[in-house]
Amino acid sequence: MKKRIMAMVMLGCMVLTATGCGSKSSAKTAKTAGTGAAVFNGKLESNVKIRVLENDTAISKGYFKELIDAFNEKYKDKGIEAVDANMDQYLDLANDGPYGYGPDVLYQANDVIMKYAEGKHILPLPVEELDCYDQIPETAWKAYQTKKEGKTYTCGVPVNVQAPQLYYRKDLLPKDWESKWDQDGDKVPDMVQTWKSMYAFSKERHKEDAKSYGYMKSLNDMYFSSGFLFSYGGYIFGKDNTDPSDIGFAEGNAEKGAWVLSQLASVMNEDCIDDTITTNAYSKLADGTYFATISTPDVYSTFLGELEKTYEAEGDTKDEAEKKAKDNLVMTTLPKLPESGSLTDQSDKTIDSKSMGGVNGYAISSYTKAPNACLEFVKFATDYKMIKKRAEMLGIAPAREDTAKKMGGTSSQIYENLDKGNIVLMPSITEVAQIWTPGKTFFVDLAKDVFRTDNKKKYKDEGAMKKGLKDMCDQIREAITTLQ
């Protein structure tokens, strides 16, 4: 498959080179080995400044400084200098780039980068030249591929993977969990391994103390809730998320996912209808009201900080609190789902949980004056050493297999899930912008339904849920097509 992609990219490049001949850039078309845009001719521009737009966290935690310092040191003799572009993360390359205001290299989520690819505002890259090419799984590369005039181009280099994780507190487990909540005897509590156990545990915890809950998460967030649909065969767009005429949230047995969500909502409270739980989760997990929730890996430090504060308030010293919080706060992959969709039936058959995710990575602006120097920077920033440093300093889950394996823990779990296809990457086509609000509306309605009186309930069975999902798909389709 990789070979086929390579061949396609190379073919694309040849065509690009040919088209480039008739234009102003024809002087730059003398091409060495490699694919990507014609401008990547291997001749490093000298005495250039590359403006790099990095992620805010990477800047605030000092990683970016280390990266550009190391790069500038290495390329001092060649007259290439990388600097902070000093721009807002939510820039508009399409409008600023042509006038020389955009960055040369940008680090963004795949959906943002690919939005630019549609208007050719970023360059297709000769990715197989990069050290990381074989280390990054095909799914991650696919997130950066686009088809133009029938050919496939790769427009970004994956760096880190984002996917929802389950957060729970070990010290809130019942004392007898090893005898009661570890049926398979693998020393891992059942409730963080299967949603069925999580449901049973949540019910029990709430029954014992009306103020306490087990698993809590607002349903209104499409990013987290849609994973339940994907697990049972739902998808966003057809043909690997590239065909917006095929909207698949209701496909397969997606209604089972909606049913699981609605069963989970029944052991929460009304807070799951709006974003109350999402905003409260940090403090409520810390004060023990909630046992578990799901969120992205990048907020781990916020959960940790809140928990430390609670322990300190309970009388622990700062060091003790820090250690205790690190021991007790666990971030892990999502539990498995019941094949039947029922959280109460007797069957033990399970399926893997899928979730929506994203890949952040580097791209090069089409408007840069020094494309080859920029490519050199991207090569440097995505090599093993830098990605490892990035993972260590920022706690990200790398898209590179070697670094993920080396980091172990959640990083390698996320990598494995990505490799297995359990992380559904956000589509790279612009139509994806239309899925959020209809999706949110459906999930709010689904959550609300749990608390409606019986005669007002809309989603009484799986059929009704399927219909609700179909309506949501229709709404998305209308939003996409009505005005085209």
Place this chain on the structure above:
Amino acid sequence: MKSKGKQWKNFIQHSSLAVKLSMVIMGAGHLRYGAIAKGLIYLMMEVSMVCYFINRGWRDLKGFFTLGDQRTDAWAGIEGDNSIVMLIMGIFAWIVLAAFLYFYVQNIRGAYRMQKRREQGLPQITFRRELSSLLDQKFYVLVLALPVAGVCIFNVLPILFMILIAFTNYGGKVVPPELVDWVGVDNFKKLLVLSKFAPTFGRILSWNLLWAVLSTVLNYFAGLGLALLLNKECVKGKAFWRAFPILAYAIPGFITLLAFKFMFSYGGPINQLIVAHGGKAFGFLDLDARWSARLIGLLVNCWISVPSIMLLATGHLSNRDMTLYEAAKMDGAGRWKQFWKLTMPYMIFATTPVLLGQFIGNFNNFGIFYFLRGGLYMDGYFLASDTDLLINWLYNLSIDNNYYSIGAAISLIIFLITSTISLLVYVKSPSYREEDTFQ
């Protein structure tokens, strides 16, 4: 019309060769009759205009009609046309052309006037005198020239641009580097005819009108009532009480709105109180909460707007002619009667323009429902919820979904509605009809 034709005939028959030459070479007449400086200025104008048109003006005007025919391809290095820039530059070229035509006509008129003066044996007005008149009788021309030019570029141009966008297919997939095209009144037709749009448009418009009227009336009377209350002599510590609404006024609106959203959310203090007293949490702003959300919107808007009305009313109330009230009292008019017969007419007279401003502001009140209840699409509404106003729908369509042209069409309709209502109300109002009487 006939007299115009006659004038024109007259002009052709009687104008001298030099004046006729001014029609081709600007400033020729002026030069012939001795107004060298002015003649040269006109000549310079023509030369620069020709240069501008050769360099880009002609291209800009043509671009205004074509909106580009070469697509940009950054990968292949093809620098193509940017339809939006072409549209803006096209409008600019039209403005320049209009200004030039104005000076062109002035040039011929001036030359003809000079010819007449010469024929009548009158001395010509010197350039110096004309300049000095700019500091005297024609001072307004001097003072207004720069602002008018500024208004044309920074105000008229963007407004024209927005209006013209409503007649293109700009938006959706058609954004640069794609080329934009003129589509005539298709966008308006879509709004009225397309089955998805028309019902939503009708529903939102009727709620929007109701909202604008209700919220304006509510804010106005609440503000006036508060001002009257705090104006009463029996109220102790007026400054202290007045400080509270001012505090509410001083907090940025969106912060207030987010605070209210939290207060009415499921986990917010109001629901906590309800649950603590054995009740069931109530979704004040959620999916099913059509009228409770609308009511909360009205009240929250009141909270935000009342202080400004109160301040305004306090100022006006202190200007009342109190002798009128004394006379009314002697004639046996009660407080209620005094309010309706004296206070109200006076306040309405003094504040109609502000009321209109409030009405327009409320009609286009984007923040309230965006912050309180954004991000929901309801059944029966196309990309909108049942509390959204036209301006929120406009936002959903144009910013969230990139349908700029449809957005522009809706804003034109909003403009038509609000300007018609405001004009009608204003022309009928005592502030306009009896401008001099109520001083």
